[in-house]
Amino acid sequence: MKILENREAWAEHFKANWLAHYEETGETNFKLYEYVRNDEPPSGEALDLSQSKLLFVTSSGAYLKNSQDPFDAPNPLGDYSVRTFSSATPFSEIAFAHEHYSHEYIDQNPQSLMPLRLLETMQADGVIGELADNVVSFHGYAPDVTRVLDETIPEILGIAKEQQVDAALLVPA
Amino acid sequence: MSLLNRAFELEGIPSVMTTWRDGVARLAKAPRVTFTKLPRGASIGSPHDEAQQRRVLEATFALFNQAAPIKPVVLDETLTE
Numbered sequence: 001m002k003i004l005e006n007r008e009a010w011a012e013h014f015k016a017n018w019l020a021h022y023e024e025t026g027e028t029n030f031k032l033y034e035y036v037r038n039d040e041p042p043s044g045e046a047l048d049l050s051q052s053k054l055l056f057v058t059s060s061g062a063y064l065k066n067s068q069d070p071f072d073a074p075n076p077l078g079d080y081s082v083r084t085f086s087s088a089t090p091f092s093e094i095a096f097a098h099e100h101y102s103h104e105y106i107d108q109n110p111q112s113l114m115p116l117r118l119l120e121t122m123q124a125d126g127v128i129g130e131l132a133d134n135v136v137s138f139h140g141y142a143p144d145v146t147r148v149l150d151e152t153i154p155e156i157l158g159i160a161k162e163q164q165v166d167a168a169l170l171v172p173a
Numbered sequence: 174m175s176l177l178n179r180a181f182e183l184e185g186i187p188s189v190m191t192t193w194r195d196g197v198a199r200l201a202k203a204p205r206v207t208f209t210k211l212p213r214g215a216s217i218g219s220p221h222d223e224a225q226q227r228r229v230l231e232a233t234f235a236l237f238n239q240a241a242p243i244k245p246v247v248l249d250e251t252l253t254e
Contacts, residue, residue: 035197035200036176038200042179043241044204102212102213108221118226145176152177166186
């Protein structure tokens with residue numbers, strides 16, 4: 001089974017429609033965009049989270065504002081890079097570079113989108129066996145799915161393996 | 174994120190996801206996902222409503238208890254402020 005079952009057809013549609021329109025006009029038109037479709041979901045085994053190491057993954061565009069480059073949020077073609085930082089990072093050190101969702105909720109309480117302190121509490125309560133040392137952050141606006149498949153996903157899976165995680169929590173913005 | 178949900182599962186690493194964007198996740202056939210009616214930008218819950226945030230996480234973590242694929246679980250969670 002593949003991550004995307006019909007990659008070639010998707011890529012052809014993307015190039016002939018959304019990307020061609022962008023290259024011709026400089027405008028992004030999501031009426032011309034085809035969201036990915038699959039026929040079958042993959043299978044996997046059950047897991048006891050209380051005995052597992054969990055990786056938190058966010059597509060919020062979070063990054064360390066004093067030591068990491070922000071994501072290229074204004075780029076209409078998206079940003080496919082990945083950041084990692086300690087899961088114990090205080091929110092005062094985190095910023096969000098992403099222009100495709102309102103920041104009104106995270107400005108009030110970042111846990112609405114990135115519940116790092118709550119995950120620590122759930123680890124202390126025994127719900128989660130262990131939190132991975134680092135979290136993974138990427139930029140959810142990434143219209144070219146072939147680049148997501150070739151760049152973003154392999155990098156994230158590599159980080160997951162390096163940290164020897166058993167499970168992942170994925171939170172899109 | 175739905176494709177990443179699939180990619181983790183295909184690598185033998187179970188992953189769960191929660192999102193307000195049910196249409197995209199259904200089309201992509203994400204294997205373990207909860208859907209809410211929370212707004213974009215507050216996927217885990219309303220600001221400072223830790224009880225709601227914890228409910229969303231616990232319901233999403235419950236998807237680990239079964240073998241995938243799991244039929245998407247719809248949570249009755251909306252903005253509480």
